[in-house]
Amino acid sequence: MSSKDSKQPYGFHTLAVHKGYEPDSQTGSLALPIHQTSTFVFPSAEVGGKRFAGEEAGYVYSRLGNPTVAALEEKVAALEKGEKALAFASGMAAISAILLGLVRSGDHILCSRGLYGCTFGFLSILKDKFNVDYTLCDMRDEESVTSSIQKNTKVIYIETPMNPTMQIIDLTMIGRIGKEHQITTVVDNTFMSPYLQRPLEYGCDVVVHSATKYLGGHGDLIAGIAVGKEDFLEEIRFTTLKDIGGILAPFDAFLLVRGIKTLGVRMDRHCQNALEVASFLENHPKVTNVMYPGLKSFPQHELAKKQMDGFGGLISFELKDGLEAGLSMMNKLELLKRAVSLGDVDSLIQHPASMTHSVVPKEERIKMGIADGLIRLSVGIENVEDIINDVQQALS
Ligand SMILES: Cc1ncc(COP(=O)(O)O)c(C=O)c1O
Structure with a gap:
């Protein structure tokens, strides 16, 4: 499937496998070639000039x-149902380039109370050095969102589900509020991937991903992607992507294309395994406060089903005996890996307060719902009984 749109409305898995590349007519290579080149030769000086203009x-040049x-x-634009996608060197390169492209000194960003630690870190840089203010607010409640909008609010930035509390924000509500107030809405869709959630369908404007996670899926690359309207992303390409330079390398793009081909089948397995592990944790006497949107006991289970x-x-959870018990349980694991990141085929477990969210001041972290003892588990695609047995032995 080349850039020409197919007349047939292909399904997600078909697009994941084929979209974006047609075996090239010269060699017939089935796999996408890695164009490992920094620059491109112009057939004539005049053509070079025209391409620049x-x-x-x-x-022209691989940074462009x-x-x-x-x-x-x-491929990613088709999966997210967006006009255009733009790849970056990391999720943070995507998030920072998009936010920098949307604001100028004196503007304000309204954010969900619950953000990836480095996104919070970048907002602090914007505030301290560039006079771009931000407010964190509880976006589960419409009144709290609308009353936090200021005259100079240019962006509403959210994660849903939020990292790592799994709280959910109503995408239809955010898309609508953004339109009503002419504020650009940006959604970090890393936790879901386009297989499980497509925020643009709910009226949001821009989707960002740490493609390091489910999109890549194999823990072997760092990458970011933004998806949205063509005009906006072309503007980003020729400003905060080109001039800051956080571009994705061709080899990493190749790995991502390969990973995305199995995105749907991997996600089905992740979801299936996670529900079983969450149910096991919920029924374990040493575990408390299991946060997984698929559990009937999850307060926003109905909203999760809707969007x-x-x-x-x-899954996030706490142990009844608190932080020490949690860390000791993590140290006893034999199969599950103690590592940050998520969305890999391997199960990964981490402690947000001392790892991914350590840059967030404690007071703000507690307001985000990230208790000292909270543990986050990214359930992989291993045999679920092996995952559960490992957690069981580590808890006992
Ligand atoms: C929700 C979320 N957004 C963004 C990022 C940043 O992505 P990257 O590490 O690819 O820069 C992460 C990384 O863990 C994340 O979990």
Whole structure:
């Protein structure tokens, strides 16, 4: 499937496998070629000039675009149902380039109370050095969102489910509020992947991903992607992507394209395994406060069912005996790996207060619902009985 749109409305798995690349006519290579080149030769000086002026299509220099990266972008745009996608060197490169592209000194960003630690860190840089203010608010409640909007609010930025408390924000509500107040809405969709949730369908404007996670899926790369309207992303390409330079390397784009081909089948397995592990944890006498949107006891289970096509692979929980018991349990695990990151085929477990969210001041972290003893488990695609047995032995 090349850039020409198929007349047939292909399904998610078909697009995940084929979209963005047609075996090339010269060699017939089934796999996407890695265009490992920094620059592109112009057939004539005049053509070079025209490409620079944007008067003729064609590649110029890999910081401005590369065919392997373009294949990835086309695939992700189709999966997220967006006009265009733009790849970055990391999730943080995507988030920072999008936010920098949307604000200027004196503006304000309204954020969900519950953000990935480095996103919070970047907001602090914007505030301290560039006079761009932010407010964190509880976006589960419409009144709290609308009353936090200021005259200079240019962006509403959310994660849903939130990292790591799994609280959910109503995407329809956020899309509507954004339109009513002419504020750009940006959604970090890392926890869900486009297989489980497509925020643009709910009226939100921009989706960002740490593609390091479910999109890549194998723990072997760092990457980011943003998806949205073509005009906006082309503007980003030629400003905060080109001029700051956080571009994705062709080899990493190749790995991502390969990983995305199995995104749907991996996600089905992540969801299935996570629900079983969450139910096991919920019934374990030493465990308290299991946060997984797929559990009937999860306070926002109905909203999760409404906007998510599955409940994902992430579970947060606490142990009755608190932090020490949690850390000791983590140290006893034999199969599950103690590591940050998530969305890999391998099950990974981490302690947000001392790891992913350690940059967030304690007072703010507690307001986000991240208690000292909270543990986050990214459930992999191993045999679920092996995952449960490992947690069981570590708890006993
Ligand atoms: C929800 C979320 N957003 C963004 C990021 C940043 O992504 P990256 O590590 O690819 O820069 C992470 C990383 O863990 C994350 O969990």
